[in-house]
Amino acid sequence: MxxxxxxxxxxxxxxxxxxxxxxxxxxxxxxxxxxxxxxxxxxxxxxxxxxxxxxxxxxxxxxxxxxxxxxxxxxxxxxxxxxxxxxxxxxxxxxxxxxxxxxxPQQPPAFSPAQHAALRAVARGDVTIADGKPYLHRDDVRITLSTLRSLEARGLVTREKCPLWLHDERVHLSPDGRRDLIATFGRPPAPARTTARPAPAPQATPSRSL
The missing domain is CATH 1.10.287 (Helix Hairpins)
Structure with missing residues (x-):
């Protein structure tokens, strides 16, 4: 207060x-x-x-x-x-x-929809690790291990031992994770960069003889 x-x-x-x-x-x-x-x-x-x-x-x-x-x-x-x-x-x-x-004003960081949803789930205390896989304590969100690892690679989430039965670790936001999540409040995060694939070459249409 x-x-x-x-x-x-x-x-x-x-x-x-x-x-x-x-x-x-x-x-x-x-x-x-x-x-x-x-x-x-x-x-x-x-x-x-x-x-x-x-x-x-x-x-x-x-x-x-x-x-x-x-x-x-x-x-x-x-x-x-x-x-x-x-x-x-x-x-x-x-x-x-x-x-x-x-x-x-602050430019929100770039997150994919899956990364943004994962950060919010971690902030709610919903994410634990069981048998090496993410486990969520709610049914409306799904988090893959690759998404979690991508956030760990950016230093946005950390793990610690979890006292819950059959759960090995609990996932928490790091200070950088809290900062980046706060930057998205009130506005959507910037879209994550993706590698654009080259457009396919147009195919020649065979001409018809009259």
């Missing part, structure tokens, strides 16, 4: 929507941190053999572990909408400020 408040801007309806989304994300982050700390305390006490108090009597070891797991389930549910909501808020903010001339 401090970063938003530090920027002079007209509080249009879109900007007010951005503020509302950022406040909601901040509350989710605080709730998530509290649940994680609660789960950590329960696990520490359980493994140390200390009694764990629930809403009623002291919890058994099994009940304590189940309670800690329930906190982690809540964390997953709370954080699930975070990346897509963050992307939506960022795009709305940049698009509105660009429309009002508050952001200097």
């Amino acid at each position: 401090d970063a938003l408040n530090a920027q002079p801007m007209h509080h249009s309806p879109d900007i007010r929507t951005v503020y509302a989304r950022v406040r909601q994300l901040a509350h989710l982050a605080i709730d998530t941190a509290n649940y994680l700390l609660d789960a950590e305390d329960i696990l520490d006490d359980t493994y140390a053999g200390a009694p764990v108090k629930g809403d009623g009597p002291l919890l058994t070891c099994r009940q304590a572990l189940e309670t800690a797991n329930s906190r982690l389930v809540l964390v997953r549910k709370l954080t699930a909408p975070g990346p897509p909501d963050t992307l939506t808020a960022a795009e709305l903010f940049v698009t509105e400020r660009r429309r009002r001339g508050d952001i200097p």
Whole structure:
């Protein structure tokens, strides 16, 4: 919120929507941190053999572990909408400020439609790697390994180990990837360059004799 408040801007309806989304994300982050700390305390006490108090009597070891797991389930549910909501808020903010001339013009980078869709999917936190292949947590986008590697070659995405079951790595935007994706907000990316094929030579039409 401090970063938003530090920027002079007209509080249009879109900007007010951005503020509302950022406040909601901040509350989710605080709730998530509290649940994680609660789960950590329960696990520490359980493994140390200390009694764990629930809403009623002291919890058994099994009940304590189940309670800690329930906190982690809540964390997953709370954080699930975070990346897509963050992307939506960022795009709305940049698009509105660009429309009002508050952001200097910038030439969007060249991306193919597949690369642009892949960058957005990565920004939403939807892309993981399983058995060496990209896996998306939604059905309306497809990403090939060649598309992902083309973004890696440009330094736009990175990988890190993924804690999800049966998933090896999660794909994230690099700082350059975030910059280039932001440059496309509010306008389509420049088309990727393709090598034009020479036009076929016209074929001679045989003349008919009268």
